[in-house]
């Protein structure tokens with residue numbers, strides 16, 4: 689198989705890429721990384737010394753592609769399918785990239801801060817940083833509530849890379865700071881995401897691992 693995805697089934701950024709792969713039924717070999725296992729960690733480190741997943745390896749083109757958004761752009765370019773994840777129109781693509789950055793940087797990053805703090809040693813916790821992350825996450829969800837009004841997907845009628853970013857960002861955001869009773873528009877969009885077959889499949893596959901998520 690030409691494509692290999694180095695990933696972990698609980699990782700939100702990996703979910704983002706899995707959605708893109710499943711949207712277009714793109715064949716790939718999943719390679720699960722266990723960062724607690726030295727050999728597995730070394731496999732990822734060899735490919736991308738930053739040692740963060742997901743990383744896509746394309747043997748046919750001899751390309752190693754890290755970073756979830758870049759991976760999805762790469763798939764859209766080299767392995768296109770029925771769902772066009774990056775709009776053809778360059779202006780729409782520019783707007784879509786802003787929304788992708790929004791869900792990564794302003795939803796995922798504060799969410800990761802809150803979750804990451806839960807698995808730190810007790811004497812290394814950062815309550816002030818977590819408080820700041822909660823405020824940032826609240827601002828982002830408020831913004832999404834306005835932005836998603838009247839839209840089926842982040843960009844309107846078409847499902848794009850930005851929805852791949854939004855789905856896991858909102859899933860984990862809801863676990864750390866539930867929004868479904870306060871933000872009805874985001875909640876309805878999140879329901880549509882969960883009903884989308886590509887994301888439903890990602891969630892189903894993650895289920896057995898969810899017991900390891902630090903619920904606080």
Ligand SMILES: N[C@@H](CCC(=O)N[C@@H](CS)C(=O)NCC(=O)O)C(=O)O
Nearest residue numbers: 699700701739740741742755756757
């Ligand atoms: N900007 C990166 C972020 C990747 C990232 O933060 N991955 C997390 C998992 S969701 C990770 O590898 N964490 C392991 C670690 O930091 O040790 C992307 O978009 O792919």
